[in-house]
Structures are given as structure tokens and as C-alpha cells.
Amino acid sequence: MSLVLYDTLHREKVPFVPRDEGRATIYVCGPTVQADPHVGHGRGTVLFDVLRRYLRFRGYTVTFVTNVTDIDDKIILKARREDVAPAVIATRYTRLWNRTMEALGVEAPDVQPLATGHLLEMHALIARLIEQDKAYEVDGDVFFRVRSFEGYGKLSRRQIDDMQQGDDVVDADRKEDPLDFALWKTAKPGEPAWPSPWGEGRPGWHIECSAMSVKHLGHGFDIHGGGLDLAFPHHENEIAQHEAAHGDTFARTWVHHGMVRFGEEKMSKSIGNVVSLEDAVKVWGQGALRLWYLSAQHRTPLTFETIRLKDAAAVHQRFTTFLRSARRAARDADADTTVAEPFLAAFTAAMDDDLNIPVAIATLHDLVSSGNERLAAAEAGKADARAEVAGLADALVTIGDDVLGLALVPELDAAARLEAQLAPLVGLMLEQRQAARADRDFWVADQIRDRLANAGIVVEDRPEGPRWYLAPVTVDDEPET
């Protein structure tokens, strides 16, 4: 068995066979840095982060490239409103994006190319298209001649003649055909501009991804990813530009993910129903938020809703609870790796099937159930059980943290530091509580337990005595839209 991915271009699951043996090359369209990232932005980022981590888990060396569009109309507009240079806006929101994604546990890309850093590559691509008559210049603007590329529409399965034209085609008077799109835009007064063979101006949106992906990954790289909303026209145009210019395959496999919804609509800045991603991470935490993102197959829509985040938080807690117990019972045991094998195999099988992450997570539940069954024996000190619990815990960390990025260990470690600090205090209170319990003064004992609970300190009475730990405080403040 090996990984298969649903490829939007061929509309079927295709085996993942990398161009270069043992190496995987991935390009994902990144953001236009002009506003706060919202919850919708996190979905693709987390999905492709998991894909990247999974490919590494499967033994591939992965080169992961995701760009930043640092010049476009919205950036210029925002800069004008604030009376600052566009680069100020772009830099500010690039930093915010990166900081937010780091908080979400997304690994930084190997290359994060900027559009403004690749003008020469874009110029070369545009010049090549003009030479071949696939693009034309009109007063400093350069347009791609859509009808010159016979494969146009193959990604989004559209017939050129079926495409409905809006009433407000930009530059309709200059284009040969309303479908043609800009490769280079001549500078309007006051706009940022760069020199080019066609005069001062700036690149069209689509050209950057064609130029940058190939620059850093080469022709025919393995996986091109992005949101389903980018399939047309953005990705369609990327293909057209590259393949018209070079005549070879641009990207081998296209992976698209569904949109995040808020209520019955797509979450989108233009609709105005966005929830700040930075806030969402703060409120729900990296692990729970990622579990929510991963709760549905990546091509289906996913609704942002409190109840679902709470479900995800409950799942996360089940995993951390087991891990905490496992560490306590079997931290120094020699792990028995064989017990975990069936779960790792099931996990791998699910992931191999077009990243069926909901099923993959179900295998984690099975693993945790199995671990919990053995926990009592492990706590009683039985060597076999301790080894098995240790083996299952290790597998949980491998799958949960290394591949899915759930931050189980970091969260427990962070809690452990606080617990060490609080230990003398909590110890004192528990001594008093034990004394009360010995006197059968349960009112006092329960008072102490309740007070501790209010501080996020959970007390469990075990046969061998009380045990306590810090639990995440229940969430009740939600991010605002």
C-alpha cells in the first residue's frame, strides 16, 4: 500500500509517485498579506502541514514551498488609507501570518518566496509567452491570450464558451477577449512600480505562482495545493501560463481543500463573517483547533461552530489524559513497540487513502482505549503492562504530535512545570483534605476539592491516595466575528 491522493486535474485518486525518488515537492498558494488571518486560512495551512509531516513520516524528504503575495490592489489600497508604503502593510501582515501559523503548530515552509522578490523570473516567463504569441502587450499591460492555450479549463472542467462573463470585465477595452487576464499591469500614478521590458508596472496575480513554484521546485513538481476557491481562475491560469510557455507539465497532482463555513456561508473577508485565527488559537488551543480542522475529510466544507470546537477539545483532552496517566505509570519502562503496530498500520492505511484523517483519528481512539485498558495493570507495576502502555504512549506521540501536530507533549510539559511550582501548595491542601476524609468530614473535603477545581486543579482519589493535575480551564469566551 502506498499513498493515493485525489487529484483535481484528473478527478480521481492517483498513487503518489514523486518525480524524484524519495523526495516530495509541494507548493501551496499562500496569502495576500493585507489583513488579519482568519479561521478559514488555517484549514489549508493545517492540512498541508499534515501532508508534509505525513510524507516525512513515510520516509520522504519534503521540500515545502508556500508563497506570500506581497503586492496587489488590496495592499495598495490599505497602504493608501494608512498613508504608509505598501511594503509596510505587506511586512506587517506577513509577520502576523507567520506568528499565527507558528501558534497553530504549522511548520515554517522551506521556502517562503515573495512576489516582489521574483520579478525577473516573472518577466522571463511573460517574455517567453509574448515570443510565442500567447500573450500580447497593450500600452504597458500584458495579457495572456486564453484561447491560444488549448488546455484552458482542464483543471476546473470549464468550456471557454460556457463561462459567464460578469458585467464589469476589467480592461475590457484593451483585451482582445474578455477572458484574457493580466500578466503585467502598467503602473497608475502613485502606485508602486517596478521596471520591466513593458514599462513600469507590477505583476498580475497569477503569474507569481507559476514563476515561483517552478523556480524553487522545478518543472513538474509533485503536489500543488490550495483552497477549492482558487481552482478557478487562479490555478487554471497558473497551468495555462506555465504549460503554454514551456509545453510540459506544470504540477503533477492538484490537491484542493474545502472551505470553512460560518453558519450557512463560506467564511470570507468579503462577506465579513470572519473569526480571527489568532484569537481562535488563543481560545481553543493548538491541539483542539487542529483536531477540529481535521475532523472532516479535507475536500468537504467544514463549519466553524462552538459545539464542534468543544467536541474537538474533548477529544484532545482524552488523548492528553491518557498520555499523562501513561507517563506516570510507565515513564521509565522499556517500551514494547509490538503492541502499537496494529494501530500504526491502521493509521497509515487511513492516511494513505487520500488522507482520510477522520478515520486516522479513529485509530488514535482505538489506541487510547487499548492503552486505558492496560493502565490499571501498569499502575500496579506489572512489567508487561508498563512496557505496553509505554509503547502505546510512544505511538500516540508519534502519530498525534509528529504527524498531526496536536501538541500533546508540549501541553503536558507546560502543565508539568506549573504543577511542580504549585506542588507544595496543593500538597498542603490535600493533606488537610485527607485529614478531613479520615474524619469522614466530607463537607470539608469536598469544599477543598471544589476550590481546587475552580483553580483548574483536578483531584482524583485513587486507592493509593489522591492524585492531581492541572487541566485546561473550560472555555466560555468565544472569539468575536
Place this chain on the structure above:
RNA sequence: GGCGGGGUAGCCAAGUGGUAAGGCAGGGGACUGCAAAUCCCCCAUCACGGGUUCGAUUCCCGUCCCCGCCUCCA
């Protein structure tokens, strides 16, 4: 209008031509002074109507409803 994706238990969500994973919530039980955590048990006939088939939730046709793209968008 064109293209595409969906409608599975109270909620979320997999899946398959042979009577439906997993989670949350709920109910019952074990454990506990009571809890917590954990374990065990219970909880759906797959939008609707036809058809194909020995047999359909899964294939085909039709109907209804929802969503996305066709303009900037993760």
C-alpha cells in the same frame, strides 16, 4: 445558465453491492464516601420516489433541499 461538492443517529463524521467506523451528547452498570478518570453495555436502516440486482445506504433515472466556483478570496 454552466461546472463541481453534498444530504448517514440529538450533534459531528467515516464507509461499503450483502443489512452502517469513530467521537460528542444521552441512558444503564462497575469502581468511588461522593466525585473525577477509566472500563463494560445500550442508542441509526443511510433526503424522497422510481429502476437495475438474488440483494442498494452504496449503481442508474427523477424530485426536493444545501453549499462552492464562474469577480477578489485559504
